[in-house]
Amino acid sequence: MLEPERHQIILDALKSKNTVKLQELIELTNSSESTIRRDLIQLEQGKFLKRVHGGAARLQGKLQEPSMSEKSSKNLQAKKAIAQYAGSLVEAGDCIYLDAGSTIFEMIPFLPEDIVVVTNGLMHANELLDKKIKTLLIGGHCKPTTKAMIGRGALESLEYYRFDKCFMGANGVHPQFGYTTPDPEEAQIKQKAISLSREAFILADESKFSEIAFSKIADIHAATIITNDLDPELKEQFHSKTNIKVVLA
Amino acid sequence: MLEPERHQIILDALKSKNTVKLQELIELTNSSESTIRRDLIQLEQGKFLKRVHGGAARLQGKLQEPSMSEKSSKNLQAKKAIAQYAGSLVEAGDCIYLDAGSTIFEMIPFLPEDIVVVTNGLMHANELLDKKIKTLLIGGHCKPTTKAMIGRGALESLEYYRFDKCFMGANGVHPQFGYTTPDPEEAQIKQKAISLSREAFILADESKFSEIAFSKIADIHAATIITNDLDPELKEQFHSKTNIKVVLA
DNA sequence: TTTAAAATCAATCATAAACATCCATAAACA
DNA sequence: TGTTTATGGATGTTTATGATTGATTTTAAA
Numbered sequence: 001m002l003e004p005e006r007h008q009i010i011l012d013a014l015k016s017k018n019t020v021k022l023q024e025l026i027e028l029t030n031s032s033e034s035t036i037r038r039d040l041i042q043l044e045q046g047k048f049l050k051r052v053h054g055g056a057a058r059l060q061g062k063l064q065e066p067s068m069s070e071k072s073s074k075n076l077q078a079k080k081a082i083a084q085y086a087g088s089l090v091e092a093g094d095c096i097y098l099d100a101g102s103t104i105f106e107m108i109p110f111l112p113e114d115i116v117v118v119t120n121g122l123m124h125a126n127e128l129l130d131k132k133i134k135t136l137l138i139g140g141h142c143k144p145t146t147k148a149m150i151g152r153g154a155l156e157s158l159e160y161y162r163f164d165k166c167f168m169g170a171n172g173v174h175p176q177f178g179y180t181t182p183d184p185e186e187a188q189i190k191q192k193a194i195s196l197s198r199e200a201f202i203l204a205d206e207s208k209f210s211e212i213a214f215s216k217i218a219d220i221h222a223a224t225i226i227t228n229d230l231d232p233e234l235k236e237q238f239h240s241k242t243n244i245k246v247v248l249a
Numbered sequence: 250m251l252e253p254e255r256h257q258i259i260l261d262a263l264k265s266k267n268t269v270k271l272q273e274l275i276e277l278t279n280s281s282e283s284t285i286r287r288d289l290i291q292l293e294q295g296k297f298l299k300r301v302h303g304g305a306a307r308l309q310g311k312l313q314e315p316s317m318s319e320k321s322s323k324n325l326q327a328k329k330a331i332a333q334y335a336g337s338l339v340e341a342g343d344c345i346y347l348d349a350g351s352t353i354f355e356m357i358p359f360l361p362e363d364i365v366v367v368t369n370g371l372m373h374a375n376e377l378l379d380k381k382i383k384t385l386l387i388g389g390h391c392k393p394t395t396k397a398m399i400g401r402g403a404l405e406s407l408e409y410y411r412f413d414k415c416f417m418g419a420n421g422v423h424p425q426f427g428y429t430t431p432d433p434e435e436a437q438i439k440q441k442a443i444s445l446s447r448e449a450f451i452l453a454d455e456s457k458f459s460e461i462a463f464s465k466i467a468d469i470h471a472a473t474i475i476t477n478d479l480d481p482e483l484k485e486q487f488h489s490k491t492n493i494k495v496v497l498a
Numbered sequence: 499t500t501t502a503a504a505a506t507c508a509a510t511c512a513t514a515a516a517c518a519t520c521c522a523t524a525a526a527c528a
Numbered sequence: 529t530g531t532t533t534a535t536g537g538a539t540g541t542t543t544a545t546g547a548t549t550g551a552t553t554t555t556a557a558a
Contacts, residue, residue, distance in 0.1 A: 002268045004306040032546045122375055129393045137398060139388025139406040144378045157388040281536045
């Protein structure tokens with residue numbers, strides 16, 4: 001078994017639980033104790049986990065802000081369905097904003113070619129260019145974890161644009177403040193982009209969102225949530241109490 | 250079996266899984282161990298995959314650069330020597346500008362960590378982030394071919410910055426207008442960045458540049474050309490007629 | 499709290515696999 | 529024809545791995 005394979009198995013094991021025992025990893029990978037130990041040392045040096053007596057523990061920081069590659073392996077099926085539906089909403093000639101995030105990333109294959117896209121996602125811009133789509137990237141400071149453009153420069157760059165539609169990942173909505181993004185700078189960008197757009201769409205690939213979670217967005221702007229599996233009762237609550245529409249992909 | 254065919258098989262194998270063993274590739278392609286090894290070295294240089302002990306692994310940030318990777322490995326050798334020298338000129342604490350281009354791209358591994366980099370290259374920003382370097386990307390329109398940021402927005406983004414040093418690719422110098430970049434917008438960015446920098450360095454990986462080619466830059470700003478193999482006579486002409494310095498890597 | 503047993507750890511070593519390098523051959527090229 | 533290029537094999541060298549050793553930590557009983 002190759003080293004990256006083992007490392008992936010170890011990291012995957014830490015996704016479901018907070019800690020993992022050395023013996024478990026030995027069985028999972030069919031490797032010797034020595035090898036696992038060496039792997040753990042490497043992964044700890046790379047700041048992927050913390051070694052503890054008897055095994056390894058997940059890092060706190062990584063949990064709050066999972067990287068795009070980790071997220072993209074999860075729920076890919078549901079994500080794609082939602083992304084495809086969202087992509088179908090974009091019409092030729094549109095000028096749209098795409099938020100930096102793994103769910104939005106999945107939209108790109110389903111976009112029509114004859115549009116203009118503004119984004120703050122480095123990876124997104126790269127993918128869009130490969131799809132021959134006219135792409136503008138807002139400037140600013142690059143966030144290492146999510147490869148998203150943030151900061152004062154990014155906010156100012158946004159000022160120049162107006163969008164027909166904007167598409168946001170749902171993970172950025174906070175119950176109290178309107179966003180769950182750990183980074184307030186990234187949240188600012190989201191909010192600004194929504195305010196510059198005629199229509200706002202939020203892609204929720206996991207149905208574990210609550211009514212209150214979106215209330216702040218509703219205050220700011222009319223928005224539509226696109227999801228795949230929503231409790232009908234919750235959906236009714238949305239309709240009656242907020243100006244947020246909910247559609248199923 | 251032809252080389253492009255093998256390369257495609259290798260890359261296809263990595264599409265379905267994260268890693269592939271050398272032995273698998275030998276069977277898949279009916280080639281020898283040596284050949285596969287050479288292929289993997291090439292593909293790694295082209296940033297298509299990462300070589301690991303026992304085989305190859307898919308790159309995490311799946312940013313691929315078909316335009317840059319097609320360069321021959323010969324040029325790459327000379328390019329790296331120049332890039333390494335250029336990188337050694339950067340000191341901790343510097344704020345530098347990196348032009349979008351394959352030569353400049355090679356500098357990145359040789360940069361110290363404790364610096365701030367502003368760039369207009371999408372791929373450059375991605376690579377810099379992976380090297381834990383604080384990175385700012387100027388906004389604007391993304392050019393599909395070179396993945397460079399250009400246009401009005403990019404120019405305006407630049408206004409905010411001042412650089413200790415800037416590094417430019419030599420292919421952008423025009424005999425008459427000072428630049429050979431086919432795209433005048435890209436040339437504008439170069440010129441602007443140079444004017445914002447205390448020192449300007451031009452990396453010439455091919456010695457087929459002429460005196461006149463740099464005259465316009467000399468008019469604008471003092472600059473240093475870094476190259477590997479320069480005709481001594483030509484070098485003398487530079488010294489006597491322009492304010493451009495020439496150094497060998 | 500002290501002590502002993504068990505578990506886990508770090509360090510070392512031998513081995514087999516993988517590696518880079520070199521060289522010979524054959525094909526493509528000029 | 530001579531030259532370059534791609535390939536496959538042979539070579540020592542390096543690396544990853546698993547086992548072994550003794551040191552350290554945890555656990556639990558006295």
